[in-house]
Amino acid sequence: MKKFNIPKGTQDLNSYEINKRNFLIKIIKKKFTLFGYSPIETPSFENKSTLYGKYGEESENLMFDIFNSGTFLKQTKKYSLIKFIEKYNNKVNNNSFKNKLVNIFSNKTLRYDLTVPFIRYIYMYKNQICFPFKRYQIQPVWRAENPQKGRLREFYQCDVDIASKLYSLWEEIELIQLCDEIFKELNIPIIIYINHISILKGLLEISGIKKILWKDFIISLDKYNKIGKKLVIKEIIKKGISLKYFENINFILDRELHFSDKKNILKKKLKFSKYGYDGIKDISFIYNMIKNISLKNTKLIWDLSLARGINYYTNIIWEIVPFYKNKKNFLSIGGGGRYNKLPSLFGMKNIYSVGCSLGLDRIYYFMDKNNLFNNIIINNLQILFINFGDEESLYAYKIIKILRDNKISSYLYPNNNTKISKQFKYASKNNIPFVIIIGKKEIQKKIIKVKYILNKTEKKYKNINDFIKTFK
């Protein structure tokens, strides 16, 4: 017999896990709503033309493509792979053909994130939408990453975004405050590391490194405050990048420097950068306003090595990590930023967009590990009826109906050939607190016999309404 399993990087959830997840989702939704965001949902897959060309090549390599139709490779009568190979075999070394190849097989791709579908949604409904458009979306996304703890191939994102016709930094401020509120309610103190793509570009400029190496260099820089300076240097050397570029900007990468010191140093250093100045202005504005409003549960730290999606984000970026029991943590549980360029890839030049994404599975994993889910009810079932046979079952069913009409969850043990003792065992294994016993004797006497599983006491009632009264 072959063995059955689930695909790597995916997970099954049992009732207990779903209850905990729902607890989490409920809080997140409540806060999203409190801040004025409304839900939308989009399909699990999008046309390839919607997703490709938006995230950069590395991300495209992680996308899950779907075969063009269910029958495409299965029916020999139709345009099949076989015929395809016969027809095109002489062209396989032609490069433009290679690019076409994938599209002939597949024109749909599983959602990679919720942001591009959000902008596609705005593109399609822009005439109905009232801007600024504030939406939230809680749905799964799929990435062909190498699975590890806290990293899945199917995982849920909880996104809030604002699309506006004008650029306002108050949107960033609100999103940061929203993150603060959510993690406050979840009892997880957090650090939000913040940076600005323009400042990052300014630093790259003053490092002297060629533009073609920016991406490689920045991937290493981003690890500065995570894996430490030594390992970053090692990585840079391994990549064959000259260390002098790193040394040119090393002076400012440490997170521990005070905000105003960083600002003053950078103001001088980025004087001649065509990028830097606006970035410093933006980040100072946000920092000052938030200082005035004051966050409940969050440390806001300017991390000049933070580099999220430089292809994608255009201004402020941030990353959220737990700061639980004053322990630093490197597992990012969310992040956000402004991506003003993306709408223009959909032909919309007057739309500004900023948003934040929380990793539901990461937060769940963190809370579970730290026992932060308290008192979650695992089973709502309250009463089990012992099954003595068809005649008694029919009698029981009439009582069950009354209980359910009174919103009391209850059911008959379905198999009437099971020993009574086994039925009782089933109740205790499933945490069902009450068992009702109505055999021939009880029917004759017109009584309701109830056993309370936890303390093994038994009580008789004249009728079901008497029991319901006591029960409630």
Add this chain to the structure above:
Amino acid sequence: MKKFNIPKGTQDLNSYEINKRNFLIKIIKKKFTLFGYSPIETPSFENKSTLYGKYGEESENLMFDIFNSGTFLKQTKKYSLIKFIEKYNNKVNNNSFKNKLVNIFSNKTLRYDLTVPFIRYIYMYKNQICFPFKRYQIQPVWRAENPQKGRLREFYQCDVDIASKLYSLWEEIELIQLCDEIFKELNIPIIIYINHISILKGLLEISGIKKILWKDFIISLDKYNKIGKKLVIKEIIKKGISLKYFENINFILDRELHFSDKKNILKKKLKFSKYGYDGIKDISFIYNMIKNISLKNTKLIWDLSLARGINYYTNIIWEIVPFYKNKKNFLSIGGGGRYNKLPSLFGMKNIYSVGCSLGLDRIYYFMDKNNLFNNIIINNLQILFINFGDEESLYAYKIIKILRDNKISSYLYPNNNTKISKQFKYASKNNIPFVIIIGKKEIQKKIIKVKYILNKTEKKYKNINDFIKTFK
């Protein structure tokens, strides 16, 4: 500029639609719980070996396969399609190779229903599960069908199933009662058409038709009470099946015959069928018990032409159609049945299983068309603050914080370059009932000016707590 759209058979949902859907899901979940079912969730895709060979060939042609990995067709360095074609081109006319072909490209498939994943779940966790295992699952499934009204390629199913170690017809009775309860609460009277696979097989036997034609014949039979006798005859002729087979069983297909008449006729006719007798016994038991319990909102009708998944179901089957305003409807909104064979395909020989699936999108579509969603709140946002500039915004933000702490949804209009009149328009377009106006003057006077959008009245409050008191 190219146009962006969503794949055919998929849908976007806006806030209003999501609110209506959530209303529906909430009721379904509540009833599932009341009847003692607990939730599980499974991954969106399963290994092909899990899904294939379970549903029959027609269904397999509708499955969406996923490319083996994100990089499979994208990286030329890896084992690519090009190399594959070069290597195997001489084998394309080999039949066993054709079968292998698909697997080389793809080993994962999007979930086609929730039943096979349920049995796979039991297979994997059978040692932790306590039987009878009662689970519900509300998740999307994907089928490459030709989209039409009420038929999508991505749609949600709401499934309840019981897996037991013994066979009990009380499980079917409970499931039928559960359907009755749900549609009662949704205010949709329904008809449940019921039949039994064994009786269907008995009828096929006495029709005299060869086993090889059963499937084709049954697909047409199933339409007898939907498109009518004439069209069924036409279809049978078109398929090249002799009409005599149909005429041999035509006498019993009409739904309108009384239950006991059908039973008496069939008892005689199926006397020599190796299948029929047990089926009649089962269906009579269910019919009698349900008559005794009595349903609230449902007509139970024995439809001898009803034929759902003869490859899949093994005993009782049923189908749910709305019977709204006494109008017959042919749009099935759910169905169920017993599938005792499926667990054995996973190597489990002592598991009996029965379940019911409700089509969330079909029910939604029906309710929406008939205006059955009443008083669904579209927007929870209650207060908008006018944005006069950064200084006033900071002041406003402190008040917003107090409001949110009091669970009142509110936010600042994010752009401070927008005309005040436009900000007011935004509030009314978004159904936001209150607008708070705090400009320089109001800050100086320390007052809160509130405009009630609906009746255009204005009121001043001494402080925010005064307003909150009145508001609540």
